[in-house]
Amino acid sequence: MSRGKFGVDVVLFDRKKAAPHCPHGPTLLFEKYDKEGKYGKQFYACSACRDRKDCNFFQWADEKITPARQNARVKYNTSQQPQSSHKLLYHRLKKFRKLKEVERKFCNICNQLLLPDDLSQHQGHELIFPVTNSMLIKPCSLLQPLENKKTNAQYFFSEKTVQFTVNCLMKLGFEKVLCIGAPRIHEAIQSSSRSQKMETLLLDMDHRYEQFYQLDQFCRYNMFNHHFFRGDKSREVYTQFIGLPGKLVVVSDPPFGGRVEVLAHTLGLITKEWQEVTGAKKELPVLLFFPYFLEPRILESLPSFTMLDYKVDYENHDKFHEGPTGRKHGSPVRIFTNINPSRIQLPKDEGYSFCKLCQRYVGEENKHCTICNSCTSKDGRTYIHCDICMRCVKPSYSHCSSCDRCHLPEHQCSLSSKGCHLCGDTGHKRKDCPKRYQMKKRKLPECQEQEETKKKIKLKHTSKKVSM
Ligand SMILES: C[S@@+](CC[C@H](N)C(=O)[O-])C[C@H]1O[C@@H](n2cnc3c(N)ncnc32)[C@H](O)[C@@H]1O
Ligand SMILES: [Zn+2]
Ligand SMILES: [Zn+2]
Ligand SMILES: [Zn+2]
Ligand SMILES: [Zn+2]
Numbered sequence: 001m002s003r004g005k006f007g008v009d010v011v012l013f014d015r016k017k018a019a020p021h022c023p024h025g026p027t028l029l030f031e032k033y034d035k036e037g038k039y040g041k042q043f044y045a046c047s048a049c050r051d052r053k054d055c056n057f058f059q060w061a062d063e064k065i066t067p068a069r070q071n072a073r074v075k076y077n078t079s080q081q082p083q084s085s086h087k088l089l090y091h092r093l094k095k096f097r098k099l100k101e102v103e104r105k106f107c108n109i110c111n112q113l114l115l116p117d118d119l120s121q122h123q124g125h126e127l128i129f130p131v132t133n134s135m136l137i138k139p140c141s142l143l144q145p146l147e148n149k150k151t152n153a154q155y156f157f158s159e160k161t162v163q164f165t166v167n168c169l170m171k172l173g174f175e176k177v178l179c180i181g182a183p184r185i186h187e188a189i190q191s192s193s194r195s196q197k198m199e200t201l202l203l204d205m206d207h208r209y210e211q212f213y214q215l216d217q218f219c220r221y222n223m224f225n226h227h228f229f230r231g232d233k234s235r236e237v238y239t240q241f242i243g244l245p246g247k248l249v250v251v252s253d254p255p256f257g258g259r260v261e262v263l264a265h266t267l268g269l270i271t272k273e274w275q276e277v278t279g280a281k282k283e284l285p286v287l288l289f290f291p292y293f294l295e296p297r298i299l300e301s302l303p304s305f306t307m308l309d310y311k312v313d314y315e316n317h318d319k320f321h322e323g324p325t326g327r328k329h330g331s332p333v334r335i336f337t338n339i340n341p342s343r344i345q346l347p348k349d350e351g352y353s354f355c356k357l358c359q360r361y362v363g364e365e366n367k368h369c370t371i372c373n374s375c376t377s378k379d380g381r382t383y384i385h386c387d388i389c390m391r392c393v394k395p396s397y398s399h400c401s402s403c404d405r406c407h408l409p410e411h412q413c414s415l416s417s418k419g420c421h422l423c424g425d426t427g428h429k430r431k432d433c434p435k436r437y438q439m440k441k442r443k444l445p446e447c448q449e450q451e452e453t454k455k456k457i458k459l460k461h462t463s464k465k466v467s468m
């Protein structure tokens with residue numbers, strides 16, 4: 001099956017009718033298209049779960065849903081939500097705090113704080129005790145990261161990265177931090193003993209945080225459809241927070257593989273709502289964590305963003321950190337931001353320095369290329385300039401005259417397609433294909449890594465268009 005048969009499309013403003021809901025809120029509209037770029041049948045699927053095992057919602061866009069099926073769906077969606085209200089969980093937390101530390105237990109199987117009355121239901125389960133005050137204010141230290149890689153991808157930042165990020169926010173003078181899928185940043189700020197503390201609100205899809213936070217500290221939220229699981233009251237918490245006086249910043253570490261264009265749409269909605277409640281006219285500052293190889297895709301959706309050189313470290317990811325068990329050139333995850341990079345000082349003791357010509361801090365491996373007039377390294381290695389390609393390339397590449405571009409020496413020329421994946425023309429790449437614009441729909445540039453992932457999750461034949 002050739003790669004050219006499939007693609008990924010996004011139409012974010014095509015709200016002809018309200019999307020049906022799955023347990024994760026409004027679904028997104030997807031569309032297949034064939035190698036000629038012709039679109040197939042549209043269908044709705046879950047916005048948050050990339051694996052059918054996690055949410056198998058499916059509905060053809062033109063499918064009629066009977067009232068009986070609709071009722072069954074509502075019932076099913078309700079049954080998939082946590083049984084206890086957030087208010088009740090907060091009452092339990094208050095009771096839990098009053099217990100002596102030795103009486104405070106946490107079930108490591110059910111991921112739940114246990115009051116004495118609950119113990120009988122957790123016999124034989126692995127219990128953690130005593131739960132100290134410092135564990136209570138740092139729930140990530142207690143909660144087992146959700147194993148489900150595709151949907152939740154719960155990788156926690158290392159302490160070093162948490163401290164760097166929080167210090168950076170303080171130095172930039174931010175007073176309020178909206179943490180979206182960044183629980184470690186939220187808890188670090190909440191538990192900080194500094195006198196000048198920032199305000200913070202956590203939005204995350206993992207309902208387990210509800211048992212640790214009061215109603216104005218955490219909202220269960222889906223960042224791929226801007227959905228508040230607990231309805232209007234929860235949305236009100238968010239609106240109040242973004243409307244409070246003080247400089248606001250968004251910090252978000254989405255699950256890897258999350259659709260950038262959909263997330264960019266959500267960031268646009270948050271910016272608009274923030275501008276409406278505060279009267280601000282400028283862009284809302286954002287720090288977004290993503291791997292360096294998604295830079296083209298991110299810049300396409302968020303053109304005012306820049307990628308910083310800072311290598312983001314994780315504590316529970318086998319590759320995304322430096323050192324003997326990690327990746328040779330450090331973590332591939334970077335920070336993307338619309339804040340002027342010259343204002344974000346990267347730690348000198350980790351080898352970062354300021355490039356006057358680029359007006360930003362760069363890693364010690366990142367050498368300024370006088371021909372490109374830029375510090376060109378992306379992946380943590382020193383890039384070398386190719387005079388034929390007229391750009392800097394990875395040091396492992398060499399120029400292939402038959403492909404007319406730089407490649408890994410062991411590549412197979414016949415497989416490294418010179419032409420466009422959409423129309424086969426060798427004069428341009430897919431992203432510049434006139435067909436793409438004729439279709440009046442935005443297409444995403446292909447990304448090898450994403451293609452591989454799609455193959456693995458058997459989406460080969462169902463490349464997607466998304467409509468919100
Ligand atoms: C890669 S982890 C980021 C954690 C971060 N590195 C930290 O240490 O704070 C992704 C986070 O996003 C959350 N998440 C996953 N899917 C989400 C969604 N659709 N909407 C909101 N949060 C989501 C996960 O629960 C998790 O907390
Ligand atoms: Zn779903
Ligand atoms: Zn249990
Ligand atoms: Zn430079
Ligand atoms: Zn160069």
Ligand SMILES: [Zn+2]
Pocket residue numbers: 386387388389390393398399400404405406
């Ligand atoms: Zn070259």
Ligand SMILES: [Zn+2]
Pocket residue numbers: 400401402403404407411412413414416
């Ligand atoms: Zn070649």
